[in-house]
Amino acid sequence: MITVKDLKRYYGSGDMTVKALNGVSFEINKGEFVAIMGASGCGKTTLLRILALLDDATDGEYTIRGLKVSSLPEAERSYYRLTQVGYVFQDYALINEMTAAENVYILSMMEGKSKKESYKVALEALDKVGLKDKHDRIPDELSGGEKQRVAIARAIAKKPDIMFADEPCANLDTRNSEQVLEVFKDLNDNYGQTIVMVTHEPWHVKYVDRVITFQDGVLVSDEWVEEQ
Amino acid sequence: MIDDIRVGALIAGSSIKRGNKKTLVFIVFVLSLIFMNLVFLPSMIGGMTVLFTGFMRDYPYGDIVIEPTGDNTYINNADNVLKKVRAVEGVRAATKRLDVGASIEHKQNVVGATITGVIPTEEYDISQYPYIIKEGDFLGDLSRDEIIIGSIISGTSTTFGEIYDDLGETRTGSLVDVTYSNGVKRTYKVKGIMEGNFELVDLNAMVHYKEIEDVYGLDSGKATSVVVRIDEQGTEDEMKDKIREAGVNEKIFTWADKSETLIRQAMQSLGAIDTMSKFVGLIVGAALILIIIYINILNRKKEIGILKAVGITPRSIVLSYAFLSMFYVSIGIFAGLILYLSLMLYFQANPVVFYETMEIRPQIDVMLLIESIATMLTLSVIAGTLPAWSVSKESILKAIWGR
Numbered sequence A: 001m002i003t004v005k006d007l008k009r010y011y012g013s014g015d016m017t018v019k020a021l022n023g024v025s026f027e028i029n030k031g032e033f034v035a036i037m038g039a040s041g042c043g044k045t046t047l048l049r050i051l052a053l054l055d056d057a058t059d060g061e062y063t064i065r066g067l068k069v070s071s072l073p074e075a076e077r078s079y080y081r082l083t084q085v086g087y088v089f090q091d092y093a094l095i096n097e098m099t100a101a102e103n104v105y106i107l108s109m110m111e112g113k114s115k116k117e118s119y120k121v122a123l124e125a126l127d128k129v130g131l132k133d134k135h136d137r138i139p140d141e142l143s144g145g146e147k148q149r150v151a152i153a154r155a156i157a158k159k160p161d162i163m164f165a166d167e168p169c170a171n172l173d174t175r176n177s178e179q180v181l182e183v184f185k186d187l188n189d190n191y192g193q194t195i196v197m198v199t200h201e202p203w204h205v206k207y208v209d210r211v212i213t214f215q216d217g218v219l220v221s222d223e224w225v226e227e228q
Numbered sequence B: 001m002i003d004d005i006r007v008g009a010l011i012a013g014s015s016i017k018r019g020n021k022k023t024l025v026f027i028v029f030v031l032s033l034i035f036m037n038l039v040f041l042p043s044m045i046g047g048m049t050v051l052f053t054g055f056m057r058d059y060p061y062g063d064i065v066i067e068p069t070g071d072n073t074y075i076n077n078a079d080n081v082l083k084k085v086r087a088v089e090g091v092r093a094a095t096k097r098l099d100v101g102a103s104i105e106h107k108q109n110v111v112g113a114t115i116t117g118v119i120p121t122e123e124y125d126i127s128q129y130p131y132i133i134k135e136g137d138f139l140g141d142l143s144r145d146e147i148i149i150g151s152i153i154s155g156t157s158t159t160f161g162e163i164y165d166d167l168g169e170t171r172t173g174s175l176v177d178v179t180y181s182n183g184v185k186r187t188y189k190v191k192g193i194m195e196g197n198f199e200l201v202d203l204n205a206m207v208h209y210k211e212i213e214d215v216y217g218l219d220s221g222k223a224t225s226v227v228v229r230i231d232e233q234g235t236e237d238e239m240k241d242k243i244r245e246a247g248v249n250e251k252i253f254t255w256a257d258k259s260e261t262l263i264r265q266a267m268q269s270l271g272a273i274d275t276m277s278k279f280v281g282l283i284v285g286a287a288l289i290l291i292i293i294y295i296n297i298l299n300r301k302k303e304i305g306i307l308k309a310v311g312i313t314p315r316s317i318v319l320s321y322a323f324l325s326m327f328y329v330s331i332g333i334f335a336g337l338i339l340y341l342s343l344m345l346y347f348q349a350n351p352v353v354f355y356e357t358m359e360i361r362p363q364i365d366v367m368l369l370i371e372s373i374a375t376m377l378t379l380s381v382i383a384g385t386l387p388a389w390s391v392s393k394e395s396i397l398k399a400i401w402g403r
Ligand SMILES: Nc1ncnc2c1ncn2[C@@H]1O[C@H](COP(=O)(O)OP(=O)(O)OP(=O)(O)O)[C@@H](O)[C@H]1O
Pocket: A011, A012, A018, A019, A020, A038, A039, A040, A041, A042, A043, A044, A045, A046, A047, B403
């Protein structure tokens, strides 16, 4: 599904250059739930932003379903972000003045669906994350875990090829984290959703299929998790 | 594009619905004041203009005035002109007048004045002169040794008394000596004193038309002006054309043509103030809208980044801000209109009074209102769109994470 070949991302220039990613290659196939781990500052966020088309690589190749997205013009990347890629932010990144449903269905509307249809899609997505009954609450009226689940609903409503999540549980307590991870697992198990998640927590590993570990901008291990 | 508009409207709508209501009220309040500022002073000036133009019609010019061509002092065949004019459909009445310069003397007091020779019976249908005699009576057909003098000349004007020289308490029945510009002297008995609370009237005097003809030895049918009243106000320009088509070759003016220079001069300083205040009002308004939207946008920079990150087009975002500021301004204009109309109602009932008797009622100028509304809406779109445009161009990473 996605292929990364010798991906590099340097920040700054000259002596100040930070090699956040220094030649990374891997493949992720449809239906996989992958965790990306590694010490702080090893380049996880940098990688994820590039994969989600929020940032450009300095060098290297990135393809989604064989399409070289790394060299697309901005308008098409924007369309790709809208239709093919879901992104879950560490701090939820919801629009505070919009209800849960509005936060989700604005994307369907952007895609050109009618308001009614968009609403239906949003409710479906909210149902998948267990928040259908709270669809008309604004973010301030939701717990951290619930907010993150709304953000997940937003990411999956468009049925993206692949969903990225950068430390989605970093701001959540264990109970809320479990809820969010359960939602991921459910999406992965029952809907075949491909998920790439950055995490620090070793206990998250039990939810995923595969763990890729980074160190100082390079991939140091890539292992399948044994079913327990 | 339609999707951009729908999404822009959704963003703007939710931001209005769930945004800070106190800020909204404040913004609307200030915008309504800006709108008021744009339309109020012009309305007052409009009121003054109406007052002055009313004077122009009622006294010196009627609805339409015909004057000699070229350097001629007189219209030579005024009776012929009158005949043609009266035959034009839509003309209600017409008369001829003879204006001359003279000095008037009473008990060693001398004042200069314009003396107008009028045909008294005809003036009842033409002007207000016959109706503003505050003492004595208006001239009659046989008034040959009688004169009407303005209240300023007579020294009985309560409004302008202090400013001008006068004859010192001249009363009805007093005798005054008039020396005409050609040197001829006549003595008249004051038949009446007129007061229009308008300098052009109250500084003048009036005798019978025949008297002027006689003094200046004119052939019959000479006039310095032919004053015309028409059936329907507002059709002056058409009527002017009709009169010309009827074969009148003299100069033809509407009261508006005539008063324009006069009014323009009188209004020039006011107009300058008005333009200034309008300009400043617009600048302040635009700056305010700009600042409001800009602060709003800075506060929501992250949201803009997020919206872009999840695939919302920059165009929708910019549109949402255009909608937002248009909404603010529309409500502001609406509130301003209510405020304005209540003030108008108040001033209609309690006009501003000048010189004790001149009541100024502000005029509602619909064109001006439309113009002001359009200007403010246009400005709001620009002021709302510009900052949104610049922020929406920023990179997503910078907008969300600040680097
Ligand atoms: N905009 C930037 N300019 C300069 N250096 C940057 C920038 N963004 C990240 N870096 C550097 O690149 C390296 C990788 O950063 P990145 O955020 O990808 O790490 P991470 O693995 O996500 O860390 P964490 O686990 O703390 O989130 C770090 O050394 C970081 O300081």
